[in-house]
Amino acid sequence: MKQQHIFTPGPSQLYPTVPAHLQQGLEDGIYSLSHRSAKAKELVKHAVSGIHELLEIPEDYHIVFLSSATEAMERIIQNTVSEKSFHLISGAFAKKFAMIATELGKKTEKFDVSLHKKLSVKDIVVSQDAELICITQNETSNGWACPVGVISTLHKKYPKKFIAVDIVSSAPYVPLDMTHIDMAFFSVQKGFGLPAGLGVLIISPRAYEKSLQLQKENQIIGSYHNFPSLVENMQSYQTPETPNMLGIYLLRNVVADMLKQGRKTIQEQTDTKAALLYAALEKHKILNPFVQEKAVRSATVVVAHGGDMADLHEHFKQREITVGKGYGANKDDHIRIANFPTHTLADMQLLIESL
Numbered sequence: 001m002k003q004q005h006i007f008t009p010g011p012s013q014l015y016p017t018v019p020a021h022l023q024q025g026l027e028d029g030i031y032s033l034s035h036r037s038a039k040a041k042e043l044v045k046h047a048v049s050g051i052h053e054l055l056e057i058p059e060d061y062h063i064v065f066l067s068s069a070t071e072a073m074e075r076i077i078q079n080t081v082s083e084k085s086f087h088l089i090s091g092a093f094a095k096k097f098a099m100i101a102t103e104l105g106k107k108t109e110k111f112d113v114s115l116h117k118k119l120s121v122k123d124i125v126v127s128q129d130a131e132l133i134c135i136t137q138n139e140t141s142n143g144w145a146c147p148v149g150v151i152s153t154l155h156k157k158y159p160k161k162f163i164a165v166d167i168v169s170s171a172p173y174v175p176l177d178m179t180h181i182d183m184a185f186f187s188v189q190k191g192f193g194l195p196a197g198l199g200v201l202i203i204s205p206r207a208y209e210k211s212l213q214l215q216k217e218n219q220i221i222g223s224y225h226n227f228p229s230l231v232e233n234m235q236s237y238q239t240p241e242t243p244n245m246l247g248i249y250l251l252r253n254v255v256a257d258m259l260k261q262g263r264k265t266i267q268e269q270t271d272t273k274a275a276l277l278y279a280a281l282e283k284h285k286i287l288n289p290f291v292q293e294k295a296v297r298s299a300t301v302v303v304a305h306g307g308d309m310a311d312l313h314e315h316f317k318q319r320e321i322t323v324g325k326g327y328g329a330n331k332d333d334h335i336r337i338a339n340f341p342t343h344t345l346a347d348m349q350l351l352i353e354s355l
């Protein structure tokens with residue numbers, strides 16, 4: 001089989017070291033390990049400390065494992081919102097977050113961002129009674145990205161409110177200042193290049209406190225996966241249920257690989273590849289970047305439109321390249337191209353030449 005180049009935004013191309021780690025895990029008996037054993041706890045501990053270091057998360061923030069990013073949205077609403085959440089609506093994933101809040105019986109307030117204009121904190125007004133601000137930092141559905149400075153400024157404007165940030169398709173690239181954020185989450189099949197089925201949630205001490213307070217008030221914060229249960233189990237590097245040890249083991253190893261490479265290098269390479277790709281799209285006779293305003297363009301999920309996408313997919317297929325279709329209603333008129341750490345400069349150059 002010829003080498004495949006998979007640029008779909010998720011699941012995406014596996015990180016290059018994954019096959020070797022998978023095999024090593026088999027040889028070391030990781031997939032039959034009791035999750036209450038010392039060896040499993042050691043793995044979980046190492047995974048968590050690696051994530052802390054790679055994403056520059058303050059020491060006193062908690063990291064817990066869930067089944068997916070979608071689950072993280074539900075847990076965040078249950079554990080930190082009593083009445084009302086606020087949502088920056090940038091596309092399908094932001095809408096899903098807001099929908100989950102509605103389904104859990106919360107009131108929601110929404111602010112629609114303009115995909116083609118700069119985003120100014122001045123325009124964002126959050127009402128007094130909204131407890132949590134939800135932001136999809138990198139909107140995988142359309143290639144819009146929230147500048148990290150906007151998030152810090154929003155925190156300074158509303159220091160008492162909690163801020164939750166979806167970094168599913170921008171981690172580990174996105175240089176978020178975690179001190180301005182209470183919760184951030186991702187699943188592993190995007191920027192980490194792993195098989196799907198594992199979600200990671202980062203929780204600030206005060207968000208944890210809020211969940212304890214809601215619990216004391218007898219509000220429903222969920223059962224085995226509520227924050228108190230997750231955090232207490234993690235104090236001894238355990239999980240409330242039998243966890244996805246395969247996923248945790250692979251994540252721990254890929255995070256260690258990324259630490260060796262250095263996050264700064266990953267960020268620089270991502271910026272370089274994104275600049276090349278956007279430049280190629282701007283020069284292109286038929287295709288154009290979908291997001292017109294450069295300040296809110298994603299570096300990690302590049303969306304383009306124009307032309308007959310069926311032809312384009314066929315053209316790529318002959319070159320062993322796969323790009324993502326548009327999301328939802330834009331299935332046939334957009335393409336989405338992932339620019340993750342697994343995608344090398346050579347991969348990106350190949351894609352650009354084939355455009």
Ligand SMILES: *Cc1c(COP(=O)(O)O)cnc(C)c1O
Nearest residue numbers: 068069070093138140168169187
């Ligand atoms: C993929 C994605 C999700 C959902 O991730 P799951 O692992 O399928 O739950 C949420 N938000 C964003 C921005 C995504 O790209």
